[in-house]
Amino acid sequence: MPVLSVRDLRIGYRSGGRLVEAVRGVDFDLYPNEALALVGESGSGKSTLGLGLLRLLPRTGQITGGEVRYRAPGGDQVEATDYDVLSLEGTRLRRFRWSEAAMVFQGAMNAFNPVLRIGEQFADTMRAHAPEGRLGREDIRERAGDCLRSVRLEPGQVLGSYPHELSGGMRQRALIALAMVLEPRVLILDEPTTALDLLTQRAIVDMLQELRAERGFAMIFISHDLALASELADRVATMYAGRIIESGTADDLFREPRHPYTAGLIGAVPTVHGGALEPVSIPGAPPDLARLPAGCSFASRCSYAVDECRTTDPGLLMVTDRPAGETSHEAACLRWEAVRMPAMALQDEEAGK
Template identity: 60%
Template sequence: MNDLPTAPDPSEGALLSVRGVDVGYRTGRRSHVTAVHDVSFDLHPGQSMALVGESGCGKTTLGLGLLRLLPRAGVVPKGEILFRRKDGTRVDVRTLEKERLRRFRWNEAAMVFQGAMNAFNPVLRIEDHFVDTFRAHEGGRRWPRKEIVERSAELLEMVRLDPSRVLRSFPHELSGGMRQRSLIALALALEPQLIILDEPTTALDLLTQRSIVERLAELREELRFSMIFITHDLGLAAELADRVGTMYAGRLIETGTTGDIFYRSRHPYTTALINSVPPVVGDLHVPESLPGGPPSLTSLPPGCSFAPRCSLAIADCTTGRPSLDVLTPRGEGLSHAAACLRATDAELHAEGVSRD
């Protein structure tokens, strides 16, 4: 905003630079509904970023769009998705043709999908899923089946599964936690630099969630991959992420380090999300529900999309859409930014909630 020092170029050395990306779904031959609007951010090597927000805010659509894994009706009509490959070259994922895109996936970036039972082919054993993955995305080498099985066993051991039990099993023969761990091992198969995880602990019991989260943190430290973690669980976001992005109505409305978001949030929607969850430590307080619901993507309100639900909205909020302005400039994509006309008002200084 006004008179702030100039921050270094955040894309310098970034693994992933997303610039002005829209993602939508076709509704007719010449029209589509935009589900993600004008998203920009940078992710550096080894960093972990959580995307949080209510259901329907565009988190999963953005994650799928980054790897062009959208369903047939999905489109990425605008923007740049710049990725720095292992050989140092930079590619725009939006422009990759089919064969190059197939080899890019799982070699450079992989995804762990929500709902492991739906992600696996029910008539293939886990071993066959590994064989198909290695051979479809082989990355310039031929993988003999014996070598694939040996490597798959190593990967399963990394996520603390017994290969002799898992490899010859069909997906339905495994528990939910075992399937989810197997998906994570499959994502790590070709040593990608980036892993996108879409609600990887949904529908799992708390002990299994804890085990998977702890192992993910250990693997990221050990293998040094970057991670985008899509979740509605703020506790998991605080534990796994170096930085957090809040999404609302398809837009990125606040980004910052975990400390920025949980202790110094500057967008009223982020603050409302934090206040809606009981604290794990510290003084107890009654969670505050957020009235109303997100707007329809086909009829967004003028100005700030959150204004109709915001107790701090002023007249200007309903006429002009605020941009994602930097509040605290930092290098390596760690700047704190918020898309709110009142982001610098004293009453928006949130105390935050500890998630230890």
């Protein structure tokens, strides 16, 4: 049973008196212990989707439709939960955030309040979710210390520090520790390594893998880096113009992309491993969400596009059907059978000569 089921989620931004949809009907299921990666360019709606799941949209943002169902199995003392996050209000919404689903943000440099010590920010988070709002100092220190040690930080040093006294990598680790302090079942990571150098990036990714194995939370990893995502995630979904346009296992998308956009993304990102691919950029720019063309929204940038593409939006088509419980490979492209990765196309050409 999925811990999070998203159905036809639509999110818009008010702009000049009209509503522009940035997320246009997204469906996915997130299972316990699973890592799902959402990949796309900036403007593809992936960050909006992440914020929307926690109902953290800016003032101009608005969820216009769909359902985000959160389920947690009951235990000896806890009742089973099953509700639509979009219907939560007030204290219930406040408590859903962070204790059920936590989020690690892009702007890691600035995620902590600069005028409060890290320890105080652990304490206020835990107090905000304590049943009576009361929690002993020792309890806080112990639980915060646990989480900090699991991200390889020294609690004695970090808890008494102000954010500016820590390095960028340390701050990001501290934020990840803070995200785990309430043991949420879902962790959303929005570009968690973007502002960090390569070595720190590597360390954080390894650490996230370990933490997930250790603590068993489900993870949504939002990134523009398909290579990084495919390394961390069991399942990868590519987003374009507010929709998921391809989804499958990390291997499916990374080795055999069936949507020209995914293939382009692989070409556009120089990989750390996997040899020296010549970076090929995707021609053109993402479409204006306020004036989307009929048919496939990628057609104008696509070298595979045929006339039919400009009139029909196919939706996700099955590429490789796998039995229940496993991830199938789907792509929203009429010509998925013809799609080849740029490098593969290059090899074909050479072979042809």
